[in-house]
Amino acid sequence: MAALAPQPTDVVLDLAGGTGDMAEALAGRVAKVIETDLSPGMVEAARRRRLPATEHRQIDMQAIDLPDDAVDAVVCRFGYMLVPERARAFSETRRVLKPDGRLAFSVWGPGKRNPWATVFGPVLVERGLMAPPAPGEPGQFALGEPEEIERLLRAAGFHDAAVEEVAVESHFRSWDDYVGVMLSLSTLMREALARLDDETRADVTEAARARLDRFATDGGYALPGVALVTRAS
Numbered sequence: 001m002a003a004l005a006p007q008p009t010d011v012v013l014d015l016a017g018g019t020g021d022m023a024e025a026l027a028g029r030v031a032k033v034i035e036t037d038l039s040p041g042m043v044e045a046a047r048r049r050r051l052p053a054t055e056h057r058q059i060d061m062q063a064i065d066l067p068d069d070a071v072d073a074v075v076c077r078f079g080y081m082l083v084p085e086r087a088r089a090f091s092e093t094r095r096v097l098k099p100d101g102r103l104a105f106s107v108w109g110p111g112k113r114n115p116w117a118t119v120f121g122p123v124l125v126e127r128g129l130m131a132p133p134a135p136g137e138p139g140q141f142a143l144g145e146p147e148e149i150e151r152l153l154r155a156a157g158f159h160d161a162a163v164e165e166v167a168v169e170s171h172f173r174s175w176d177d178y179v180g181v182m183l184s185l186s187t188l189m190r191e192a193l194a195r196l197d198d199e200t201r202a203d204v205t206e207a208a209r210a211r212l213d214r215f216a217t218d219g220g221y222a223l224p225g226v227a228l229v230t231r232a233s
Contacts, residue, residue, distance in 0.1 A: 003104035003164070003231040006030045010072040013096065015061045015105075016079025020046030020054075026075070027051040034071065036061075064092045071096055076105040078227075081143040090156035102233055103158065109165065109226035110144035115215070116170040116223035120182060120189050123207045129200070130192045149230055158232040168225040175209055178221060 006012060010030040014022050019042055023035035033051070036059035037043050047056040059065055061076070062085050074093050083089045093103060111118045117140060124130035133139050143149055146163040153161045172178040183190045193201060215223045 001025055003229050004073055004075050004102065005104075006073065011070070013064075013066070013071040013074045015059070015064075015074060015076040015093070016082070017046060018042050018077075020049050020051065020056075022075055022077055023051055023054055024049060027054050030073075034066075061089045062092060063088075064096050066096045068095055069098045069101075071101065072098055073102045073104070075103075078106055078108065080105055081107045081140065082138050084138050086138075086143070087152055087155060090152050090158070094156045094158060100233070102231070103153075104229070104231045106166075106227050106229045107143040107149070108140055109228050111141040113144075114141070114225040115211075116168075116225045117182075117185075119178075119208045119211050120193070120204070123204050123211070124189070124192050127200075127204065129196065129204070130188070144228070146228060149228065153230070153232050161230060161232040163228050163230045166227045166229050168227050170223045170225060171220065172223070173220040175212070175221075178212065179205075 004012070006026055006029050008030065011032045011034070012026055012030050014026070014033055014035045017023055017035040017037050020035055023033045023046060026033045031053065033054040034057060035043075035046050035051075035054055036057045037046070038058065038060050040058050043056050043058050057065070061079065062083055074097060080086055080089055097103065108114055108117070121130070125132045149163055150161050172181065183193070193204065196204065212221060212223075215221045
């Protein structure tokens with residue numbers, strides 16, 4: 001929100017808006033929010049919030065169904081790194097922004113600086129039970145380097161890009177709490193674990209839990225992380 005600097009007269013496009021958290025934060029602070037997501041289920045969940053001055057639409061950020069120069073600002077929380085054609089998504093974003101428009105978005109920093117999200121994956125890859133991500137493919141850490149973000153923005157026609165690191169700490173009450181959250185976030189990981197026999201799954205789980213031990217607290221786990229928040233014009 002600070003990077004976006006919303007103004008009362010703004011029409012704001014919220015890309016990959018999910019169930020409407022950003023739209024709710026913006027509603028009432030700007031003239032209009034266009035909350036979007038690729039998933040119709042997410043769009044419907046956001047619509048059920050009944051936010052004021054908010055339009056809900058199913059939109060693919062690689063082919064935004066809006067005219068040129070349609071909005072004053074675009075915001076996207078943890079979405080750009082998940083699309084296959086990131087350069088096209090940034091070009092589409094630039095197209096729908098007015099000439100003096102603003103873009104603010106967040107992505108995750110590199111995996112090595114986000115141990116909260118890199119417990120099961122490396123164990124599965126090390127044991128040959130899951131393929132490592134291919135270079136350039138979409139994923140949680142696909143935009144983890146500021147230089148790549150700046151390169152893509154320049155190519156899309158943005159200026160004055162500034163990437164800021166934001167420390168994030170994730171808290172979990174217990175190991176079971178952690179596992180439940182991680183499996184709800186990753187279909188790939190959930191399916192990889194489901195394919196294993198009981199003995200192999202127990203081995204993977206033990207190895208993954210050992211990676212988490214150094215972050216244990218009296219009340220569960222506290223895991224560090226780094227997000228990257230970018231603003232551009």
